[in-house]
Every structure is written in structure tokens, then in C-alpha cells.
Amino acid sequence: MSQTTGDLRTARTRKAIVEAFAALVREQGFDQVTVGEIARRAMVNRATFYRHYRDKYHLVEDIFEHMTRALLAELGPPGALHPADRIATWATLFTHIGRRADIYGPLLGSHGGPWFAARLREHCVELAASG
Template sequence: MDRRIARSRQVIMQAFIELLGEQEFERVTIQGIADRANVNRGTIYLHFTDKYDLLEQSVENYLMMLADSCVPENGPTNELSRDLLIRAFTYLKEHAATYNVLITNKGIPTFRHRMTQMIEANITLVVNQMTLETGIHKDILAQFLSVSITGLIEWWVIQSMPYTPEEMVEQVAKILEARLQLWDTK
């Protein structure tokens, strides 16, 4: 893609996210986005059919950027590692303003839903390679972990990231390693 086209798309998406941080999705207009991005309406329509298309493409774009931030330097892996999680939390912290809007905006649950799906797909790959001798069904474990991690990310962002990425990953590791007895198994 031509750098000017990519730059225009990024400026438009960033303006859109900024506006979502200030108002509900329904109140955001193409003209408002154009004004914020300092482009004309026609430029937006060259890249997106409407604000719903802009929302869909923004969600996909920011999810891909988050996913790309997790890829280790030596390429993709099917392992869920502390390093991978630290990369994800660090990226979220570095881009807190954008992801705070995407995760917490009540008018657009799309991002949270798609993030959960992305996490579940990756966790399913890891879980399917595991040998479970606990009687836990792999699909239930993958679902539980993906929803838990999404919820934890959401909580962390909403709480203004009270812990470092490393502390968050350490806590997740402790939770996963713990053999909690939450109820009587008799």
C-alpha cells in the first residue's frame, strides 16, 4: 500500500478513536472525523464506506497491531509464554489512550468481543498441544482462559493500569500455577 494512503487511513482511524473517547459512537459523524483528521469528507469515503466500515476496519487494524506486538523476534510460536504476555501488556500500556477507548467504549462492544475471539484462537492452539490429565475438557479450558484474560486486560485498563506489565503476567502465572480449592470436592 502506498505510504500516503496508509498515512491517510491511520490519521482517519486515530481521529475516529479520539472522537470515540469523547462521545458515543452514535454521535460521531463523518464530518466530525474529517474535521479532527484535517481531511475532507471525500477522503474518508475513499477509504471507508461509512462510519460502520471505519469502526470494523479500525477494530481489525488495532487488533492486528496488538497481535503483531506479541510476536517474538524469532517469529510466531504456538506457546503461551510469559514473554508473549509481557509484550501484550507492554504494548497496551504504551498505547493506553487508544486501547482504553476501544476496550471501554460502551457503544462498541465489537473490539472486546473480537479481542476475546483472537485470544481464544491462540489459546486453543496452545491448549490443544497440551496433555491434560486433570479431566478438564480442552474446549472449556480454552474458553475459560480466553474470557479470563480478556476480563483481566479490561480491568487493568479501566483501573488505569495499576500494576506493571511484568506484575500482571506474574499474577496470571501464579493463578495458573495455583491449585486453588475454591469449594469442597467431596
């Protein structure tokens, strides 16, 4: 199997796991979701889940890191921001969150775990302080 095929398969598997996880958090709440349920919803074996993530907490950490990298790519290179640039930066942040409401919504909503919200809040404070 070529590296590209493996990369695509890995990306598809991770996407299915993340989408299944987000749907389950929306339905049941973060604390109630189990790895078995995530695997079933994503239509993968538990072993496949564990090949990618240690547990659901590791999955949330990975989601946060992925979303943060995507946001930083959209914002462009870091640097001192002028007041007008800050407005554009916040607009980009909210647009980014709106485009990925399928993930952010469940994790930030009333059923989400507090860890994700706290990390995003910290990230926003850092973003605000950088200008």
C-alpha cells in the same frame, strides 16, 4: 506523483482519521460519532474519508485488523507455547495494548462500541488456546 509519496499521504490520512475517531469516541461515545465529525476532526473531506472507509464500522474493522497484525508481528511465528512462553506472550499483549492506549482505551472503554471489545476478547481466547 510517485508511489511512495502516495503511500505516505495515504498513511498520514488514515492516521489522522483513526486519531480523530478515537478522540471523538472518547469524548462522545461510539454511537454518537458521525463520519462528518470524523472528517472535520481529521481535517479531511468526507469524500476522502469514503475513499478509505465505507462507514465508521468499516473504520473500526480496519483498526482491529491493523492492531491484530501489529500484535501478531510482535508475538512472532505461531506455534505450541511452553508455559513460560505463555507468560511472555501475555506480557507482549499487554505491552502492545499499553503502547496504543490512545486507540484501545476509547474503543474498549465505556464509550466504545461492543463490537471491538467482543472481537478483541475472541482474539485473546484464540491466543490462549494456541498454547
